[in-house]
Structures are given as C-alpha cells and as structure tokens.
Amino acid sequence: xxxxxxxxxxxxxxxxxxxxxxxxxxxxxxxxxxxxxxxxxxxxxxxxxxxxxxxxxxxxxxxxxxxxxxxxxxxxxxxxxxxxxxxxxxxxxxxxxxxxxxxxxxxxxxxxxxxxxxxxxxxxxxxxxxxxxxxxxxxxxxxxxxxxxxxxxxxxxxxxxxxxxxxxxxxxxxxxxxxxxxxxxxxxxxxxxxxxxxxxxxxxxxxxxxxxxxxxxxxxxxxxxxxxxxxxxxxxxxxxxxxxxxxxxxxxxxxxxxxxxxxxxxxxxxxxxxxxxxxxxx
Numbered sequence: 492x493x494x495x496x497x498x499x500x501x502x503x504x505x506x507x508x509x510x511x512x513x514x515x516x517x518x519x520x521x522x523x524x525x526x527x528x529x530x531x532x533x534x535x536x537x538x539x540x541x542x543x544x545x546x547x548x549x550x551x552x553x554x555x556x557x558x559x560x561x562x563x564x565x566x567x568x569x570x571x572x573x574x575x576x577x578x579x580x581x582x583x584x585x586x587x588x589x590x591x592x593x594x595x596x597x598x599x600x601x602x603x604x605x606x607x608x609x610x611x612x613x614x615x616x617x618x619x620x621x622x623x624x625x626x627x628x629x630x631x632x633x634x635x636x637x638x639x640x641x642x643x644x645x646x647x648x649x650x651x652x653x654x655x656x657x658x659x660x661x662x663x664x665x666x667x668x669x670x671x672x673x674x675x676x677x678x679x680x681x682x683x684x685x686x687x688x689x690x691x692x693x694x695x696x697x698x699x700x701x702x703x704x705x706x707x708x709x710x711x712x713x714x715x716x717x718x719x720x721x722x723x724x725x726x727x728x729x730x731x732x733x734x735x736x737x738x739x740x741x742x743x744x745x746x747x748x749x750x751x752x753x754x755x756x757x758x759x760x761x762x763x764x765x766x767x768x769x770x771x772x773x
Contacts, residue, residue: 499528499529499530499531500530500531501518501530501531501532501533502521502530502531502532502533502677502678502681502682502701503533503681504533504535504539504543504698504699504700504701505681505684505687505688505697505698505699505700506539506542506543506546506695506698506700507542507543507546507549507550507694507695507698508546508688508692508693508694508695509694510684510688511539511542512533513533513534513535513536513539513702514536514538514539514542515534515536515538515539517533517534517536517702518531518532518533518534519531519532519534519702520532521677521678523586523587524586524587524588529586529678530678532677532678532681532701532702533701533702534701534702534703535671535700535701535702535707536702537710539700539702540669540700540707540710540711540714541714543669543698543700544640544642544669544698544711544714544716544717545716546694546695546698547640547667547668547669547695547696547698548639548640548667548716549695550667550693550694550695550696551637551639551640551665551666551667553693554662554665554666554667554693554696555636555637555664555665555666556665557665558613559612559613559614559615559616560612560613562609562612562613562662562663562665563609563610563611563612563613564609564691565690565691565692566605566606566608566609566612566659566662566663567605567606567609568690568691568692569605569686569687569690569692570602570603570605570606570609571690572686572687572689572690573598573601573602573605573683573686574602575686576682576686577598577599577602579682580594580598580601580651580679580682580683581594581595581598582594583650583651583678583679583682584597584598584650584651584679586678587650587675587676587678587679597649597651597652598651600652601651601652601655604652604655604656604659604752604753605655605659607659607753608659608660608662608663608753608758609659611663611755611758612663615635615663615664615755615758615759615762616634616635618755619635619755619758619759619762619764620632620633620634620635621633623766628770628771628772629768629769629770629771630767630768630769630770630771631766631767631768632766632767632769633764633765633766633767634764634765634766634767635664635759635762635763635764635765636664636665636762636763636764636765637664637665637666637761637762637763638664638666638718638719638743638761638762638763639666639667639718639719640666640667640668640669640716640717640718640719641661641666641667641668641669641717641718641719641720641721641761642668642669642670642671642711642712642714642717642719642720642721643657643658643661643668643669643670643671643720643721643723643724644671644704644708644711644720644721644722644723644724644725645657645658645670645671645672645673645680645724646673646723646724647673647674647675647676647724648673648676650672650673650676650677650678650679650680651679651680651683652752653673653724654670654672654673654679654680654683655683656752656753657670657721657723657724657752658670658697660757660758660760660761661721661761662696662697663758664758664761664762666718666719666761667695667696667697667698668696668697668698669698669700669711669717670697670698670699670700671700671701671702671704671707671708671711672699672700672701673704673724674701674702674703674704674705677701680699680701681699681701683699684697684699687699704724704725704726704729705726705729708722708725708729708733709729709732709733709736712732712733712734712736712737712742713736713737713739715739715740717740717742718742718743719742719743719744719745719761720733720737720742720743720744720745721745721746721747722734722744722745722746723745723746723747723748725746730746743760743761745760745761747760
C-alpha cells in the first residue's frame with residue numbers, strides 16, 4: 492500500500508492566452524458527484540473580469556481581420572485538440588455524475604458542433620448578407636460584421652457541450668469572448684482552456700473565467716467595453732438586473748433556449764449589418 496499523497500491540480504484562469512491565478516488569490520474546491528474534492532479551481536474577481544475584457548478587446552480587430560476561411564481552419568484545429576483529449580474529457584464528465592456513455596456522447600457532440608460551426612466561417616456572410624433591390628441607379632449591399640467583445644454565461648449543464656455551443660457561434664463572425672464557466676462543474680471548461688492553449692487560437696480571442704456566475708455576471712453586464720452578453724446559461728434570478736445593467740451602454744443581450752444550439756441564426760445574433768450604397772456605372 493502506497494503512502495504517497497495525490498498531487499491535486501489547481502486550475503487557473505485563461506486570459507490573453509495565458510494561465511494567471513486569480514488576482515484575488517481565491518480558489519474553490521471542485522467536487523465529484525459524491526462530494527469529494529478532486530481539484531481546486533481559481534475563483535475570478537472583478538479585476539480578472541477587467542483583464543479578460545481588455546485582452547478580448549486587444550485581440551478582436553486581428554481576429555475579425557482574418558479571412559473566414561482561416562477562422563474556420565483554426566476552429567477545426569480546436570476540434571482536433573478536443574478529439575485528441577476525448578478520453579480525459581469523458582473522465583471529467585463522469586466525475587460530475589454522467590455515465591460513461593453519456594459522457595462519450597457529450598464529448599462527441601462537442602467535437603462535431605465545433606466542426607459544424609467551423610464550416611460556417613466562410614459561408615455565413617453569403618447567407619446573412621444580401622444585394623438589396625432598390626428603385627434607382629444604385630447598388631445596395633448589406634454585409635454582416637462582428638459585434639465586438641461578447642460576454643458569455645455558460646450553462647451549468649452540460650458542462651462541456653454548453654461551453655462549446657455558446658462559444659462557437661460567437662467566434663465564427665470575428666467576435667472575441669469572455670466566458671464564465673459552470674460554477675458547479677468547472678473542470679471540463681478549465682481543461683478546454685488547456686486544449687485551446689495548444690491550438691492555433693490567438694491569445695485573447697477566448698478568455699475563460701471560473702468562479703461564481705452570480706458574482707461575475709453583473710460586472711460583465713455593466714462593463715462599458717463589452718458589446719454583447721449571452722445570458723443563455725444565466726440563473727433566471729440574475730437576468731433582469733443584467734439586462735438593466737447592459738442598457739447603460741446599449742449592450743446587446745442574447746438569450747437562447749439551451750437546447751437550440753446549432754443554427755446560423757445563432758451566428759447572426761452576434762453580428763451587425765452594414766449597408767453600403769454605390770451608384771451604378773462607376
């Protein structure tokens with residue numbers, strides 16, 4: 492019988508492509524389905540929120556400036572990294588109470604969902620844009636552009652598929668993201684951040700915060716440099732206050748049915764439409 496102690500991992504935040512500890516120094520235990528401590532997770536503070544938004548803003552122009560084809564390549568690479576770590580994700584989902592088969596299905600769906608959205612990166616503009624009919628000697632062309640920095644409150648469950656489903660449509664048109672993970676099941680999202688660090692995603696495009704969603708949501712909703720917030724995974728008791736805070740800078744507020752997570756309309760929710768007039772014959 493071995494008398495060595497297990498070295499339990501402490502998961503950090505993912506901000507600007509790096510893994511800082513929480514500025515506050517706080518962490519909290521990640522528990523298995525029986526209530527046993529399996530790891531510790533950084534508990535993000537208000538300063539961490541500000542740092543994540545700053546990183547997302549710095550990365551947004553470069554991410555939006557890439558071709559849709561290149562963004563699709565990068566998202567596909569993320570799917571490759573999840574495929575490579577599939578067994579580890581299955582074990583983490585089992586810690587949260589899923590059966591092996593349930594965990595395997597969730598991991599497979601997560602990988603497939605990223606691939607599906609990767610395929611839209613160089614196609615959504617043709618579907619969401621338009622050459623508009625006008626009465627006059629003009630071309631009238633509408634094209635979608637990214638909204639900017641998007642805050643995402645991920646659902647508590649499913650812990651991995653919920654993160655992927657809310658994150659992918661935000662990234663497709665060139666937005667950057669600050670995502671708050673499931674508070675009760677943070678390990679799949681924290682490990683997902685480690686997969687991102689070994690993919691081709693530029694630093695700052697995706698920022699992942701673990702901690703108390705009830706604490707972090709108001710700060711993101713009221714942040715003046717966040718352009719949109721996805722409250723799909725937010726507790727209903729927080730939604731009204733978040734919507735009021737978002738109104739201060741006319742922040743777009745999005746809420747989807749968590750079960751409806753694969754649609755080009757989810758991409759459209761995080762775009763702005765630019766319309767250009769141009770005279771014919773010039």
